[in-house]
Amino acid sequence: MSQIELKNLRKEFGSLVAVNNLNLTIEDGEFIVFVGPSGCGKTTTLRMIAGFEDPTSGDITIDGKVVNELEPRDRDLGMVFQSHALFPHKNVADNIAFGLRMKKVKQDEQARKVKEVSELVRITHLLGKMPGQCSGGESQRIALARTLVTEPSNFLLDEPLSSLDAKLRRELRAECDRLHDELQKTFIYVTHDQEEAMTLADRIVVMNQGKIVQMGSPLEIYGDPVSYFVADFFGNPAMNLVEGEFVSGDSGLQFKSPQFTIPLPSKYSQKQPGKGTLGIRPENVTIGATDAAASINREVELVEPLGKDTLLYFETGAERPFVAVIEGTQSVERHANVDVGFPDDAIFLFDETGARIR
Numbered sequence: 001m002s003q004i005e006l007k008n009l010r011k012e013f014g015s016l017v018a019v020n021n022l023n024l025t026i027e028d029g030e031f032i033v034f035v036g037p038s039g040c041g042k043t044t045t046l047r048m049i050a051g052f053e054d055p056t057s058g059d060i061t062i063d064g065k066v067v068n069e070l071e072p073r074d075r076d077l078g079m080v081f082q083s084h085a086l087f088p089h090k091n092v093a094d095n096i097a098f099g100l101r102m103k104k105v106k107q108d109e110q111a112r113k114v115k116e117v118s119e120l121v122r123i124t125h126l127l128g129k130m131p132g133q134c135s136g137g138e139s140q141r142i143a144l145a146r147t148l149v150t151e152p153s154n155f156l157l158d159e160p161l162s163s164l165d166a167k168l169r170r171e172l173r174a175e176c177d178r179l180h181d182e183l184q185k186t187f188i189y190v191t192h193d194q195e196e197a198m199t200l201a202d203r204i205v206v207m208n209q210g211k212i213v214q215m216g217s218p219l220e221i222y223g224d225p226v227s228y229f230v231a232d233f234f235g236n237p238a239m240n241l242v243e244g245e246f247v248s249g250d251s252g253l254q255f256k257s258p259q260f261t262i263p264l265p266s267k268y269s270q271k272q273p274g275k276g277t278l279g280i281r282p283e284n285v286t287i288g289a290t291d292a293a294a295s296i297n298r299e300v301e302l303v304e305p306l307g308k309d310t311l312l313y314f315e316t317g318a319e320r321p322f323v324a325v326i327e328g329t330q331s332v333e334r335h336a337n338v339d340v341g342f343p344d345d346a347i348f349l350f351d352e353t354g355a356r357i358r
């Protein structure tokens, strides 16, 4: 059993507030992913949990016990750092065994455990090599093995896959998932990759500027973002976000942008007019015959067949092109005029401050 709690956790570096009063309870065995843009305080939070950074204020508890004063090695945590420096003059096996030697584990026991974790992360063939002879992905696995071998109750992983190419990332991502399943330990994982967050997390914690802006399951975050920021961060291709104005029309509230005006679903009819943003995910836009109450006729500017899907780009006068995803390789011609539909339940509205209008 190992529950980790952050209570009003705060870290200041001089006048900079890196972590701004976080409150979070992480349950035993949970896979938690911290996600957010560069500089939002992810690493600092992890380093405080691990004990490498002292909080300015607030508490970290493990199983109800405040651990602020405990040394990192006494916290029963294993951390894989953002930059995973291996010892260059020790071979892979010795690198992995390092933590065990520190704990004065017997030689034969060390050898047995190194073999066991190497099998787990599939690097037994590398044990005799020097770190300099290993690729980025292999080094990443070695760093993971070095942490696994000490058998901590909780794992802290800071962008463990960030230095890898896309294919290897996906492979090791699946590996992390499998390890979590197999070990049933708590994983706290940091990334600024929304796709990694979506695929790995039981619960995502979205951070911005030192604060938690939303937490929830991947599908909650994707389907019910609390703000423009979260809506924009999750989803690929990103949500279409069109700046404009909410104005009163004959039959309720309308959304008006320089390039198009559409009626809004009746649930918004009592909302205040004013500036704001309309959002719709590319995968929810309909093309062609539609039941949607709101639709516009538009010229297709660009067609991008991806194999499984096809992306259609439209010009709307917004900063980014407006994108629709359609299944397969349906034949929509560039420059064709098509009906672009906005189904009621796919429409998101945000006010001028970026807060969601519900």
Ligand SMILES: Nc1ncnc2c1ncn2[C@@H]1O[C@H](COP(=O)(O)OP(=O)(O)OP(=O)(O)O)[C@@H](O)[C@H]1O
Pocket (backbone or CB within 6 Å): 013, 016, 018, 036, 037, 038, 039, 040, 041, 042, 043, 044, 045, 082, 192
């Ligand atoms: N030791 C330090 N001294 C001063 N400022 C620091 C220190 N460590 C971090 N910071 C600042 O605190 C803020 C949060 O940094 P942190 O490393 O936690 O961000 P991050 O979310 O991990 O970003 P990234 O995705 O780039 O790794 C940043 O503005 C950073 O410049």
Ligand SMILES: [Mg+2]
Pocket (backbone or CB within 6 Å): 042, 043, 044, 082, 158
């Ligand atoms: Mg970081």
